[in-house]
Amino acid sequence: MSGQENSGIDSPEDSQVYSLAIDGMGGDKGPEVVVAGLNIAADRHRNMRILLIGDESKLLPLLAANPKAAAICTILHTEQSVPMDMKPTAALRLRQSSLRLGMDVVANGQAKGVVSAGNSGAMLALAKIVVKTMPGVSRPAMAAVSPTVKGDLVALDLGANVSCDWRNLVEFAVMGDIFAKTVLGLPAPRIGLLNVGSEDQKGDEKLRIASEVLRESPLADQFAGFVEGYDFTSGKVDVVVTDGFSGNVALKAGEGVMKMATALLRQVFNRNLISRLGYLLVRPGLERMKEWLDPRRYNGAVFVGLNGVVVKSHGGTDAEGFACAVDVAMDMVTHNFNASIRERLEHMTALMAQRQSHES
Template sequence: MAKPIHISLDVMGGDSGAEVVLPGAEIALLRHPDTRFLLFGHEKVVLPLLEKYPRVRDASTFHHCDVSVAMDAKPSQALKQGRWRSSMWRSIEAVKTGDADVAVSAGNTGALMAMSKFCLRTMANIERPAIAAIWPTTRGESVVLDVGATIGADAQQLIDFAILGGAMARALFGIEKPTVGLLNIGVEEVKGLEEVRTAGRLLKETPLRSFTYAGFVEGDDLGKGTVDVVVTEGFAGNIALKTAEGTAKQIGGYLRSAMQRTLMARLGYLLARSAFDRLREKMDPRKVNGGVFLGLNGIVIKSHGGTDAEGFASAIGLAYDMVRNELLHKIAQDLIHYHRGRFATPADQTEGES
């Protein structure tokens, strides 16, 4: 029997806190019965509600925390006031101590990243962490990073993100050698920022075992799923993410308005209802909820703060998959292979391939 996955939950995080986290944990537990939870929150809020979810109660250990990080708190303020005592900090700390395999929180993104970086530290040879998102495409799904952790990135950091994203694609999609592209304003080598062009050149020149560098990709390639992993810095990545989310809501609003406009439109909707249901499910952000903090000595998953129980269950499911498929081990191995390849002589490379 597989070893249980221990997941620490910041029960107080998000717009609704325990009212979403606990039913989300219930859904996730039905999908993954070998999950065990460490719950961190205020006893007066959590314990009465926990009685409504006996499966979660029986599969969990509860830890009282008298501080909750506000959704609008500044990261520095949250780190100063919430360190050691908050539900967010202690859920991350459980990963550091080995009591949990992964932490999940729907709380303040900036505070969560600050605490995660301070508590877990970055991995060897990784200067700055990244947030990776799962991106629905016409081909299936892709990994996109960074979507907000690192504003601006030099060439080496973009290469680091490529390694991190490639490892996540291997863990999430089961692809032996995923394709990786650098987001740019064109596919020609002379276009784009100097750091992006330099990263592309270095990726071409360095022997890569864990992924295939596919060159530059453009904004429309995100939805096409041209590559398995799209790499960019956090400013552009976050704008792309928010634009995609807004566009999906806009299209959904257009469709609802059009379907209610006339009797014939309503009749057409009824006739094509199954097709619209499939479209709605494909565009449902709850199905791909959860950003993965990559580059740290531990796994932290950021759930959307305004999601519902189904969305939070998806974030827990993502956490489960990242642990079960050994994400950290894959990242560590990929980093070793990359840095060996950077400094290897042609004779070393030939020997390594034989």
């Protein structure tokens, strides 16, 4: 572990390529959770090398208390950080913030990816401007994993793009396919387009065109057609593709339902002595369900379609949740996620260009 000046990220003698850059100052709970999470992640990724970016005076004592994290981390010192409530336009002006420097080292190739629990809007804005969208992708999307009755599901976009056209949706399908293969280990993920019904005539023009293009694409055998809101949890498909507005509404609605169900269960089992005895009988099953639905397991949303791996951890997570976000980033890095997207998009380009020329 060593400290560096900010200019060190551009120095020619610093030739090490780090597995990940970590924003040490982001999140509701600050560097304590970040360093503790890295201490957990260090056991899972023994060869991982981390560029930990933030205030050295705050990070060094935490690393001293977390020796496994200390063994894999090099500190890049900066005293600037992006507050959770800062507007993206203001964050762009902080050229030495821990979040900005994390994006810089990914853009210049010194780190393969960046993880932050910080400001979502600032993170997306910096990712677009600094890391930039990869060739062949018109817009990046936010993708994340969530549970279903049959396993796990990849959903995108979850809020990066409020409105989308058919080309965006096709690109999201390609990126969701590679995401599911990389993170979930599925050889041929089933892909669905979110709609107000499963019938072919349902939805607007962009959905119908995206569906037609996917049926004629290399993803045709995996494309399951239109799916509805309840298919986020039904297990009918492994990837749900939608625009950022609908995706974010579905995400927040799902979180709300989970909180309500948890509160209602507490009320039921605390009602009287008989209900408390009943809880003792069903407790093993409830504990298993709690473990299965633990939001920490699904922490780590990925901005896909960029020239580097960019992972957003939930700002209020704990150390285990942050470690899971690091796991997601390492899966992306280890399995050459972006290279796979580029290869797949090359096969789709001609098909989409043909469709566009037909429309014009």
